[in-house]
Amino acid sequence: MTLPTPAPGKTRREIHEARARQRGIVIASLSTLCVVAAVVLLVPLAPGWEAVQKSFFNGEIFLRTFPKLLQAFLLDVAIFAWCAPLIAVWALVIALCRDVRNPALYPLRLFAVLYTDIFRGVPVVLVVYLIGFGVPGLGLPRPWNSPYIWGSLALILTYSAYVAEIYRSGIESIHASQRAAALSLGMSKSDAMRFVILPQALRRVVPANMNMFIALQKDVALLSFIGPVEVLRQAGVFKSLLANFTPYVVAAIIFLCVTIPATRYADYLIAKQNRARS
Amino acid sequence: MRLMTLTAILALSAGSALAQNACATGKTLKEGVLTVATGNPAYFPWVLEDDPNSQSGFESAVAYKVAEKMGFKSDQVEWVRTSFDEAIQPGAKNFDVNLQQFSITEDRAKVVDFSAPYYSAAMAVLTTKPVVEGGATPDLASLKTLKWGAQASTTAVPMLQDLIGPDSDPLLYNDNADVVEAMKSNQIDAALFDLPTALYLSAVTLENGALLGQFPADRTQNPDRFGMLMSKDNPLKECVDAALTEITSDGTLDLLEDEWLAQNTGVPVIK
Known part of the structure; x- marks a missing residue:
């Protein structure tokens, strides 16, 4: 017996669905258009709009400050570039310390617990201040007292605490039977971790870590508190000299140009992972 | 045509009627009160003990003198506190005039109004004794080689480039x-401040502090002159200016400067 071949052309169901989809698109476009029109038409009616426009969206100042701000942003990129790999490594060390099961090594585990508790509990900017001014205050000679070194260390220490917890969730998400199976094959505990558990765990937490990296991209600006003239500080200098907030808007736009693609990529990774799981 | 003439006559008579009263009438936030803003905290020697009501400290004293010339008694002066950002943000202000060492610049004057200057500040180099002992001298060649810092929201930042042009990029900070x-932890060698502030920091806050020298106010094309900040197109400006002109020409301002900023003399001039 052969199955009946479908009739050529669309089924009634498909036609109905296409029509429903089209109607959805039209309604979505109309409602978006209404909201945008309301914002564009109503906001300029506010009595202070002209002053706000002059202070925050000043085209002349935008053009004047953009090149220098973009140049300052390179410093943010550089700080990010050397912090990110160090965070990835140090966080893994902390996560592995927390996973130690040997009773003799319990102090390591205690250290990891205290570490994540402390650094997740203190605001980043405070850590930057305390380490960035405190450690060089001990009397280190130049260049070892550079705010770049100690400011970066503050970021690395704080972010590692979060990323270590993400790693740990990944490690714990691997079923215990995997570890048992690896051990029963004669692998040592460390080999089981290295060849069986970590490869799976790390892959699983990539999307979560992407979110941390997006956050880090913005938080590198906190280093400006202890001296480095990166984009946020440069914008602040322009703001003071020009008595105008447009440079902050420029800085925000520069940040968005980097973080929005990164955010979309993270979303894409999460969606891909969800598809693979279901 | 007749209507216009009539309006003109009305306007003229209204103008002359106003002129008989004090200049500031109807132009202040609160009728009969001059609201003056200062920083939070306000620093020595501009305001003593962070208490502007005391009339002690240069800016506090100037504010009361200006108020007096504008026809406000000392109990008609009220103080508020603002940050720099609050002073320049668009929208209604909560002060009539704001004085916290705001330097008058052309760019700032596009957004806010400044009174006539009430002080011309020399810029001074704050450093530490170890740096001086290490061979730093008050001349440009030596200053260029130092590692510089400055307070980010001050005109010291562009001045640093104009006057000195240091070899390495300066580091900038939120406040004094x-x-x-940063100077204590040896991250910077020297910093540029207006002279009175530098004197205060070297004497009180910075252990081992030293003043290497000063750039007199007439040294640059754009000397650092402090003005009272007002909202843009504030009608009060002409009254404040008139009062400032009066206390400048009758020597009151110089007396106040002698009284509160006298220690400025004796700092070597940078070659």
């Missing part, structure tokens, strides 16, 4: 306390 902290 952070600059001093």
Whole structure:
């Protein structure tokens, strides 16, 4: 017996669905258009709009400050570039310390617990201040007292605490039977971790870590508190000299140009992972 | 045509009627009160003990003198506190005039109004004794080689480039306390401040502090002159200016400067 071949052309169901989809698109476009029109038409009616426009969206100042701000942003990129790999490594060390099961090594585990508790509990900017001014205050000679070194260390220490917890969730998400199976094959505990558990765990937490990296991209600006003239500080200098907030808007736009693609990529990774799981 | 003439006559008579009263009438935030803003905290020697009501400290004293000339008694002066950002943000202000060492610049004057200057500040180099002992001297060649810092929201930042042009990029900080902290931890050698502030920091906050020298106010094309900040197109400006002109020409301002900023003399001039 052969199955009946479908009739050529669309089924009634498909036609109905296409029509429903089209109607959805039209309604979505109309409602978006209404909201945008309301914002564009109503906001300029506010009595202070002209002053706000002059202070925050000043085209002349935008053009004047953009090149220098973009140049300052390179410093943010550089700080990010050397912090990110160090965070990835140090966080893994902390996560592995927390996973130690040997009773003799319990102090390591205690250290990891205290570490994540402390650094997740203190605001980043405070850590930057305390380490960035405190450690060089001990009397280190130049260049070892550079705010770049100690400011970066503050970021690395704080972010590692979060990323270590993400790693740990990944490690714990691997079923215990995997570890048992690896051990029963004669692998040592460390080999089981290295060849069986970590490869799976790390892959699983990539999307979560992407979110941390997006956050880090913005938080590198906190280093400006202890001296480095990166984009946020440069914008602040322009703001003071020009008595105008447009440079902050420029800085925000520069940040968005980097973080929005990164955010979309993270979303894409999460969606891909969800598809693979279901 | 007749209507216009009539309006013109009305306007003229209204103008002359106003002129008989004090200049500031109807132009202040609160009728009969001059609201003056200062920083939070306000620093020595501009305001003593962070208490502007005391009339002690240069800016506090100037504010009361200007108020007096504008027809406000001392109990008709009220103080508020603002940050720099609050002073320049668009929208209604909560002060009539704001004085916290705001330097008058052309760019700032596009957004806010400044009174006539009430002080011309020399810029001074704050450093520490170890740096001086290490061979730093008050001349440009030596200054260029130092590691510089400054407070980010001041005109010291462009001045640093104009006057000195240091070899390495300066580090910038949120407030005076952070600059001093960076100097204590040897991250910077020197910082540029207006002279009175530098004197205060070297004497009080910075251990081992030293003043290497000063750039007199007439040294640059754009000397650092402090003005009272007002909202843009504030009608009060002409009254404030008139009062300032009066106390400048009758020597009151010089007397106040002698009284509160006298220690400025004796700092070597940079060659």
